[in-house]
Amino acid sequence: MHSLQFSVPLLPTSRFKRHSVRCASDRQQLFNRIAPVYDNLNDLLSLGQHRIWKRMAVSWSGAKTGDSLLDLCCGSGDLTFFMSEKAGADGKVIGLDFSKEQLSIASSRQYLLSKACYNNIEWVEGDALDLPFSNGYFDAITMGYGLRNVVDKRRAMQEMFRVLKPDSRVSILDFNKSMQPFTALFQEWMIDNVVVPTATVYGLAKEYQYLKTSIDDFLTGKELEKLALDAGFSYARHYEIGGGLMGNLVAAR
Numbered sequence: 001m002h003s004l005q006f007s008v009p010l011l012p013t014s015r016f017k018r019h020s021v022r023c024a025s026d027r028q029q030l031f032n033r034i035a036p037v038y039d040n041l042n043d044l045l046s047l048g049q050h051r052i053w054k055r056m057a058v059s060w061s062g063a064k065t066g067d068s069l070l071d072l073c074c075g076s077g078d079l080t081f082f083m084s085e086k087a088g089a090d091g092k093v094i095g096l097d098f099s100k101e102q103l104s105i106a107s108s109r110q111y112l113l114s115k116a117c118y119n120n121i122e123w124v125e126g127d128a129l130d131l132p133f134s135n136g137y138f139d140a141i142t143m144g145y146g147l148r149n150v151v152d153k154r155r156a157m158q159e160m161f162r163v164l165k166p167d168s169r170v171s172i173l174d175f176n177k178s179m180q181p182f183t184a185l186f187q188e189w190m191i192d193n194v195v196v197p198t199a200t201v202y203g204l205a206k207e208y209q210y211l212k213t214s215i216d217d218f219l220t221g222k223e224l225e226k227l228a229l230d231a232g233f234s235y236a237r238h239y240e241i242g243g244g245l246m247g248n249l250v251a252a253r
Contacts, residue, residue: 001154049077053173053246058082059144060239060250062172066090067139072128072160073097073146077106077121080174081113083120083142095131096126129155133163141170148174148218157231164253170233176240176247177218183244185214224249 058079063069065085071080073093084093097103103123109213110118126132128150150156160170178184191212200204217226221238228236228251235252 009053019142020024044178049242052086052152053235053241053248054079054144055082056088056175056241057144057171057248060169060248061140061142062169063087063140067092068137069093070133070138070141070163071095071139072131072143072156073149074106074123075099075144075146076110077104077123079142079144080106080121080167081109081115081118083140085115087120089120091120093121094138095121096124096128096131098125098127100125107174129159131163135162136165139165139168139201143166143170143172143174145174147172147224148177148214153219153227157227157233161253166253169250169252170228172224172251174247174249175215176217177215177220178240178244179220180244182202187245188212219248220251225251 023187061083063067063083065086065088067087069083069087069091071077071083071093074080074097077095080093080095084091087093093105095106097106103125107123110121110123122134128146129152141164143160147156164170174185175187178187196205221240224238224247226250227238233251233253236249236250238247238249240247
């Protein structure tokens with residue numbers, strides 16, 4: 001473990017206290033390394049479908065105009081920008097991640113895309129296990145491909161529950177750990193024969209080998225529902241999407 005302080009300029013100046021990031025250093029370094037090609041690889045490997053799945057996740061969150069929203073483990077900001085469009089000029093969106101390189105790219109994209117509503121976004125480097133926000137702060141939370149990578153999933157779910165307002169929802173998109181043999185085999189085949197060879201072209205074969213292990217170690221849909229209920233959520237439902245290759249957990253406080 002080690003501490004890392006945020007060094008990327010924030011837009012606008014942050015109102016939140018900076019926390020040192022406590023996480024598995026190898027995972028943090030991995031996401032810093034893949035940051036420059038992360039978006040290109042997502043497009044290639046999903047044939048652009050990841051944007052559809054992310055819009056679905058945002059819709060399931062219940063985010064609406066004027067809300068205060070959190071995109072947790074925001075990466076380069078795809079879900080954050082979709083949340084920003086939901087919140088509008090009167091809302092506020094926080095994109096939080098532990099990778100300063102990913103946040104740097106997200107911040108640059110905010111400038112380049114220059115949609116008026118994107119002025120409502122603030123980038124915060126932080127720890128999903130120790131969120132720097134007060135209880136009941138957010139109207140909705142999204143998390144895309146992040147829960148699989150946190151070192152303590154139970155703690156992360158408890159933190160999401162803590163910072164959500166009553167009757168609000170969290171929407172968590174990730175790879176689906178399918179119990180259907182054909183889907184599981186196809187997913188494994190895709191990683192071995194498409195994902196890793198494609199990542200090899202970018203010199204990231206070793207980094208994307210980690211993907212297979214992280215999916216194998218992830219929770220099933222039923223286990224994710226139980227995780228949410230044990231954290232205090234009153235309702236939890238896991239939906240299989242993308243032909244069962246992806247999954248989205250929706251939980252209400």
